[in-house]
Amino acid sequence: MTRSPLILAGDIGGTKTNLALYRLREAGLELETKRQYASREHADFASIVDHFLDASAIAQIDAACFGIAGPVIGGVCKTTNLPWEIDTRQLQARLETPRVRLLNDLESTAYGMLYLDDVDFVDLNPAAEPGAGNRAVIAAGTGLGEAMLFFDGQGYQPVGSEGGHCDFAPATPLQQELLSWLWERHPAHASTERVLSGPGVYTLYQFLKTKLIAPEPEFMRRLGPDEDPSAKISEGALLHNDPLCRETLALFAAIYGAEAGNLALKTMATGGVYIGGGIAPKILPFLQQYFMESFRAKGRFSPLLAAMPVRVSLNPETALDGAAHFAADNLLGLAE
Incomplete structure (x- = not known):
């Protein structure tokens, strides 16, 4: 790509949905715009995406990743606390790119943890010695999410659960x-x-x-x-x-x-x-x-x-940033 790629990221929960645009620069991801929506005020996720794209006047999305409170099976998620069904193929058609991924919201939260700085954390067990190996991620909010960051010896891959x-x-x-x-x-x-x-x-x-x-x-x-x-x-x-x-x-x-x-x-x-x-x-x-x-x-x-x-x-944007980073690391290299 001759221009800096544009990533659409989302954190979709039972209470609120956050969408944001990130520009991938040489120095990393740069937030361009972000909007929050009350999830229950919308009949489906597609209407939120349409509103966001119209308000942002975007020419082209290069990749998109969304963390969703619910199980993602075969690229489809029936949200746990909302009457929505979100389908990867429909989003690919709407965004005009094959580079679209749905993650469980705790997968995106887990991935976002990899990009936080020490100042973003409070240690509950300060005497512990950081080591290699899997990481567990747990998050109580509207519901209770649990996930794992699987360590393959070189890096981490998010694994969702219910x-x-x-x-x-x-x-x-x-x-x-x-x-x-x-x-x-x-x-x-x-x-x-x-x-x-x-x-x-x-x-x-x-x-x-x-x-x-x-x-x-x-x-x-x-x-x-x-x-x-x-x-x-x-x-x-x-x-x-x-x-x-x-x-x-x-x-x-x-x-x-x-x-x-x-x-x-x-x-x-x-x-x-x-x-x-x-x-x-x-x-x-x-x-x-x-x-x-x-x-x-x-x-x-x-x-x-x-x-x-x-x-x-302590960072409230961990899931949203995690979705954006996942897209940057795993989707932009995919062939059309």
Whole structure:
């Protein structure tokens, strides 16, 4: 190509969809424009793409990559939390290029982790020694995403999963009570995502409220219909030091650590565990206090877990940048 290639990247979630254009320069990727859309306000993804392209007045897209909250099978994704079906072939036709790839959103998040600087992370296990090997990536947000960066001896390849929908495994007597409480409400399947996600914060709060460990705060009793209860719980814990809200985030952080440890064992993440998503940076003090104890609590394998780096990404654009970098590294060399 005689001109600098233009890449369209997207991070498609149940709540919001971010699209951006990147120009590939010799020095790397350069962001040209970015727009955010409320996902549920659109009937399908194609209408968002059309709006973005029209607003950006683009002449030609050279490659495109989209991270999507849902399984990608045969180039098609039926989104988990939206009534959309996204098809690679349709996007290739709309964008007039064969260089289009759909990734699971945690694949794009994982790939984006490879391009972050040290200042973009907070280490939860600062005594760990970084090593070679696979990396595990976990991200609680609207849902719970899990992925792996497979190390082939030279570089990393993202491998997606739907691990967030596996069964919730209690690790303490209190969590065993939580599981029984969840079964009453979800007898068909009590997944980890039920408690380890944005909505999961409120689920944990409702469970702990039944335990009468602390009185319910006035601001939760007067919660408005348009207010996000999980956000109010975090605010109550971090700003108002409310006991019930603090216990909620402590339980959330402990479950987060335990599930991250499960993923680390399943992927043999000697290269480290990376935490993405929008929740972790917002509740960082609770992760710093409660995460690692649960993460390490794996019996005979505790020493293995204790040696793994565990890092929280503070960069909210990790998934979007990861999709752009994946396109630059893996799609632009494809023959027409």
